[in-house]
Every structure is written in structure tokens, then in C-alpha cells.
Amino acid sequence: MTEAIDTTKNFDQVRDEIISNPKVFLEDHDVMRALITADRQKQASNVIDLRSIAMDRMEDRLNKLEDTHRTVVAAAYDNVSSMNQIHRVILAVLEPKDFNGFLHYVEHELAPTLGIETASLCLETQAVSTGQGPSLSKEFGTGVTFMAIGEVNDYITSGRDINSRPVTMRSVKSGSDTSLFDNSKDLIKSEALLKLDLGDGNLPGMLVLGSKNPDQFAPGQGSDLLLFLGGIFSRIMCRWLA
Numbered sequence: 611m612t613e614a615i616d617t618t619k620n621f622d623q624v625r626d627e628i629i630s631n632p633k634v635f636l637e638d639h640d641v642m643r644a645l646i647t648a649d650r651q652k653q654a655s656n657v658i659d660l661r662s663i664a665m666d667r668m669e670d671r672l673n674k675l676e677d678t679h680r681t682v683v684a685a686a687y688d689n690v691s692s693m694n695q696i697h698r699v700i701l702a703v704l705e706p707k708d709f710n711g712f713l714h715y716v717e718h719e720l721a722p723t724l725g726i727e728t729a730s731l732c733l734e735t736q737a738v739s740t741g742q743g744p745s746l747s748k749e750f751g752t753g754v755t756f757m758a759i760g761e762v763n764d765y766i767t768s769g770r771d772i773n774s775r776p777v778t779m780r781s782v783k784s785g786s787d788t789s790l791f792d793n794s795k796d797l798i799k800s801e802a803l804l805k806l807d808l809g810d811g812n813l814p815g816m817l818v819l820g821s822k823n824p825d826q827f828a829p830g831q832g833s834d835l836l837l838f839l840g841g842i843f844s845r846i847m848c849r850w851l852a
Contacts, residue, residue, distance in 0.1 A: 639669075696835045699723050700842050709850045717753025721819075727798060728820040730755050730790060731843075734762055734813035744790055755790060755818075762816045765790070766803050777836045778803040779827035782820070790818050799824035804840035809848045817843050 628635055635641050699720065706712040713731075721729040731754050738745055738758045745756050757765070766774040779802045798820040806815035817840060821827060 692835055695724050696839050699839065703842065703846055712846065712850065713750055713753055717751045720753075724819065726819055726821040726826065728818075729753070730818045730820075731847075732757055732762060732765075732790070732816040732818055734759050734815065759813060762805065762814050766805060766816065774805055776805050776840055777833040778805075779829055779831055779833065779836075781824055781828070790820075797822055800827040802827040802836055804836055804843065806840060806844045806847060808844060808851060812848075812851055815844075815847060 702715055702719065702723065703712060706715060716729065716731050721727060730752075732744070733754060733756055735756050736759060738756050738761075740758045740760070744761075746752055746754070763774045766778050779800070781800050782798050800821050800823060802819040804817040804819070806817060808815050819827070819836075
């Protein structure tokens with residue numbers, strides 16, 4: 611008898627709350643789903659509730675729309691974050707008063723600012739013979755890699771007879787030529803190659819960015835920010851070479 615009285619009191623309390631503030635219950639998906647399910651169970655098996663079917667479909671659409679919204683917001687946030695990183699790099703590379711300061715930034719600070727594992731400025735020179743492979747110079751530090759004439763284009767195109775693009779993003783597979791990343795302590799899984807036009811009379815260069823994240827640099831990603839970064843580096847290098 612006591613349990614029946616308690617149940618009645620609980621029911622009356624819930625009923626009063628629903629009547630006083632129905633909007634709260636209407637906006638609760640779990641409550642509404644439970645009520646609709648209970649209503650369906652009372653129906654005969656040969657009755658089809660088109661209203662419930664329509665509501666289910668609308669709920670599915672709403673869930674998909676919310677997922678799409680979250681994806682768009684996340685992509686926008688990543689884009690803004692990447693843009694801020696590029697802006698910080700540009701301000702930093704414009705600051706050094708001499709070439710040694712510029713090289714110091716490339717060697718020690720460029721990669722951390724971009725949130726990646728390694729960054730290297732590659733320059734072609736006649737001092738390196740074809741087939742010798744990339745080499746470093748004690749004078750310029752580990753931030754600069756010297757390559758033989760024609761090897762920048764060969765590295766970007768993987769030796770294929772095609773035109774190299776200003777920006778190339780791709781994965782770095784195990785067993786491939788990863789000699790540009792020998793100085794990195796991390797296993798590089800993806801790379802971005804920014805071809806640098808160093809002006810008339812100068813051999814081309816390349817800015818190589820490497821990440822251990824295989825999804826950091828992928829072919830289908832937008833390249834506008836990296837294209838802008840490559841243009842900045844090209845102009846800065848032309849200034850120093852002049």
C-alpha cells in the first residue's frame with residue numbers, strides 16, 4: 611500500500627513538472643524517444659505510424675547535419691591555426707639582420723614553429739656531384755642541405771619526366787629515399803616540398819618540411835598557405851643571394 615502511494619506521488623510530481631515546463635521535456639531527445647517508443651508499443655501490429663517514421667528520418671538528418679557542422683567548424687579552426695603558424699614564421703624570417711641569423715632560425719626554430727619534426731633548406735650547387743647525394747656544410751649548419759644540379763626537380767618528381775609543381779605534398783613510405791631526413795630523430799611519414807625560384811642566374815632551391823604524422827601533408831590538402839610561404843622564402847633567399 612505504501613509503494614502505491616509513493617508511486618502516485620512521484621507520478622503527480624512528474625506530471626506537475628511537465629505541465630509547468632513542457633519545453634524542457636520536448637527538447638530532451640531521450641525523453642521524447644522513450645515516449646514515442648511507448649506509444650508505438652500500444653499500437654496494433656498492423657498499424658503504421660507515418661508520423662513516427664517521418665520523425666525518425668528528421669532525427670537522422672539532424673544528426674548528420676550536426677556531424678557536418680562539427681566537421682566544418684573543426685576544419686575552419688585548423689585552417690585558422692595553420693594560418694597563424696605561417697604568419698609567425700614569416701615575421702620571424704624577416705627579422706634577422708644577417709644571413710647567419712636567418713640560417714639559425716631555419717635550423718632551430720622553423721620546424722617547432724610549424725609544429726612539425728624537421729625543416730630543411732635545400733640548395734643546388736656545382737660543388738656537389740651527381741649521384742653523390744645530399745650533403746651538409748659545417749659553415750651553414752644542418753638547416754641547409756646541398757644537392758647536385760637537377761636533383762631538386764628529381765626529388766620533387768621522384769625521378770619522373772614531368773614538370774615539378776611549386777608545392778608538393780605526399781607521404782614518405784618506408785624504404786624510399788629519405789636521405790633528406792637523416793638528421794631527424796623521428797621517423798618522417800609525410801613531407802611538403804616547396805620549390806624556390808631564386809631568380810635569374812641562380813639555381814633553384816627547395817624548402818622541405820617533414821612530419822611524423824602521415825596525415826600532416828597529403829596530396830588532397832589545400833596548398834595556398836604553403837605556396838605563400840614558399841614565395842616568401844624565395845624572395846628572402848633572393849635578397850641574401852644578391
